[in-house]
Amino acid sequence: MRQFTAVVNPTAGAAGAAAALLALARHLRVEGADLRTEYSRSLDHARELAREAGRDGRVVLAVGGDGIAGGIGGALSGTGATLGLVPAGRGNDFARALGLPRDPAALARVLLHGEPRPVDTIEVRSAVHDRTVVLGSVYAGVDALANRHANRSRLLKGSASYYAGGLRAVTTWRPARFRVTVDGEEYPHTGYTVVAANSGFYGSGRNIAPGARVDDGLLDVVMIRHAPRRLFFALMNELGTGAHVDRPQVRILRGAQVRIEADREVPYGADGEVDAVLPVTARVLPGALRVLY
The missing domain is CATH 3.40.50.10330 (Probable inorganic polyphosphate/atp-NAD kinase; domain 1)
Structure with missing residues (x-):
């Protein structure tokens, strides 16, 4: 036993x-x-x-x-x-x-x-985190700001705190100029967010990366570019089903290592914890953890 x-x-x-x-x-x-x-x-x-x-x-x-x-x-x-x-x-x-x-x-x-099954993990390196390892995703931009607001909420819990945090973050956000490097290839990106996802879900059930798999040795990199705020709120609603991936404002790449940089101080988080700013590097560690599921 x-x-x-x-x-x-x-x-x-x-x-x-x-x-x-x-x-x-x-x-x-x-x-x-x-x-x-x-x-x-x-x-x-x-x-x-x-x-x-x-x-x-x-x-x-x-x-x-x-x-x-x-x-x-x-x-x-x-x-x-x-x-x-x-x-x-x-x-x-x-x-x-x-x-x-x-x-x-x-x-x-x-x-x-x-029976324990192998899943991938993510090695995270930055100026603050010399090396740490997480499970679900690394995200930078408005979603990290929203999560920071949600974590500090004393009145709202669960999905409500994430939605309220997202509303507050989006209304004050101005587009950031990101430089995203996936497996050595650079992709300029101006907009709201960049997510390097091992797991498809974040933010209390939002399906940010529907194609992500925890055991494929890759990260799904989701980038949401600049758009009118009303369109971004529509995108937020579509995160519940993953329908946002069909929007032209959403780009998805895949790779084993992702470097995220920005032209100003932009927060990033991992697995619900937000305590640092870009730049950050995320690298997948294939099959590194045994999990019962």
């Missing part, structure tokens, strides 16, 4: 994470699984706890949203350890891309009886 270590950040969505883990724990323990719970003090501490549990041969459960999933998944990337996700955050976009169930009983069956 598998042994699990659940890593929880009590300062981020504590009530939701605790409830999700409690509901899951009953199903795991009924079948005789060993489950330990570790509460982290920070994302860096969560990474340390995950590495230690992985070295002991335990399945590491990331309990929360995309931030802790990306942080723990990145810490385990390349180690041979196995990751399980317990979606309990605001976005849960990487879990959504994997098709993980939210029902505790169904999720327990995946964690207890599923």
Whole structure:
């Protein structure tokens, strides 16, 4: 029977994470699984706890949203350890891309009886992050600004906070001149955003890169160029279905390494966390992480 270590950040969505883990724990323990719970003090501490549990041969459960999933998944990337996700955050976009169930009983069956499968991760390098590894995507421009607003929202939760953050970001945004380099080839781009996507989803269920696959060894690079604001809001609505990719304002490239630069200070984020500005380089690490899904 598998042994699990659940890593929880009590300062981020504590009530939701605790409830999700409690509901899951009953199903795991009924079948005789060993489950330990570790509460982290920070994302860096969560990474340390995950590495230690992985070295002991335990399945590491990331309990929360995309931030802790990306942080723990990145810490385990390349180690041979196995990751399980317990979606309990605001976005849960990487879990959504994997098709993980939210029902505790169904999720327990995946964690207890599923076989670990290799997925790609993303190595991120910048002046702030000498090297870090994430799971879902790296995004620069208006979406990073919107996510920053959403993270700071105290009144709104879930999709509502992302939509309100997006509205605030778009109304104040002026087009940036990006320089995007994909596998050594340079693509000038003026507009709203550049996303290097391993997973198709970001921003609480927005299907930014419908063709992205977590196990194909490539990043889908989505660029949305300058357009009237009313058209950009239409594009935002189409992100739910992925229909935006048919717009002439949207360009999609694919590659293993992406460098994003801009002509001014432009924020970028990764897996729901925004704390840096361009330039940034994202490189795919094929099959670097074992995940239960």
